Amino acid sequence: MxxxxxxxxxxxxxxxxxxxxxxxxxxxxxxxxxxxxxxxxxxxxxxxxxxxxxxxxxxxxxxxxxxxxxxxxxxxxxxxxxxxxxxxxxxxxxxxxxxxxxxxxxxxAATLGQAAPDTLFEQLEGEPLAISDLRGRPAVVNIWATWCPPCRSEMPSLAQAAAAESAVAFVFVNQGESADRVRAYLAASKLSLAHVLLDRGMEVPRHYGTRGIPLTLFLRADGTLADMHTGAISDDALAAGIARLLKRPR
Structure with a gap:
């Protein structure tokens, strides 16, 4: 612009x-x-x-x-x-x-290449998890909140991709909300997501120096940031980002 x-x-x-x-x-x-x-x-x-x-x-x-x-x-x-x-x-x-x-x-693009944060976050289901724990395979990290309309609009596509892409880890980092509120939203929306992290202090955006949600981060297998997408992500943009991570033709 x-x-x-x-x-x-x-x-x-x-x-x-x-x-x-x-x-x-x-x-x-x-x-x-x-x-x-x-x-x-x-x-x-x-x-x-x-x-x-x-x-x-x-x-x-x-x-x-x-x-x-x-x-x-x-x-x-x-x-x-x-x-x-x-x-x-x-x-x-x-x-x-x-x-x-x-x-x-x-x-x-100054934050590209930055390592994943080592901070442990409460996980909606399971033990606390740090994004850096996912090293070893590429990851898609979505930063979202239940009150954010663009976040809600993209969530079904992200959930579908997470279920279909076994080669890529998906992490959904909720911003500043309680576990009960997130569970209620996922149940009402009939969404089944693994690796839902509760970032109550909104530390992940600060780590990467970003503003606004939704935000989708694409991490290489070594945990470094390869790309990011600000705003609701479309199916084609998500597929393209995953293809680049996996270095496969589209």
Missing amino acids: AGIGAYLAAASVLAPRFGRGLYAWAAWTVVAALATARLGYVWENWPSFAPAPWRALAVWQGGFQPGAGLLGLAPVSAIYLRSLRSVAAGTAAAGGGLLVWRVISLLT
Whole structure:
């Protein structure tokens, strides 16, 4: 979002000198690139979208195919960029947006590679467990709460994946709630989950330096953080994250 904002701002500043069409070009390239990138991603992951095609509109869940997005740039550029000066100005604006995106990407990826916490947490069923105890196989760690609507919306898919993926450990780290409340929610929702941890002090988000829930962490077999997904995770994004952990083709 910051990269797109910087791109549009740069185009707005350059437009008076290089032609008013420059800003229109920038705005329409954003629309076209996002639309074609999303369509490309949906096409690539169609088996996941086929049961509920409306999910293609849930762009807040993420999922864009960069190569397909580039296809959307060509027709818009052909309409608006009619001279070498305008092409140079458009390239400069795009470069500014890409620079901002890259810097923020590097900053937000700072916690990747971090080791799993050694803190023992009360487990809903079973002995206390630390996330670091899962070393030896890849793990998916979901940070959630019963009062969080996006958490509740993604939980059935996570439960289904946890039951189907024996090669990956799944851990559900509840934030700040009592065991009774969590049990009542799982019973009412007819969800059967193993490794439900009670993080009453919300230590896991502090350990990783993250904010907001739901949050899904993908841990390598050595316990280090390989990737993370903020917000409700879709079936396709979850499958892609697991495939990367297991280094298998999708």
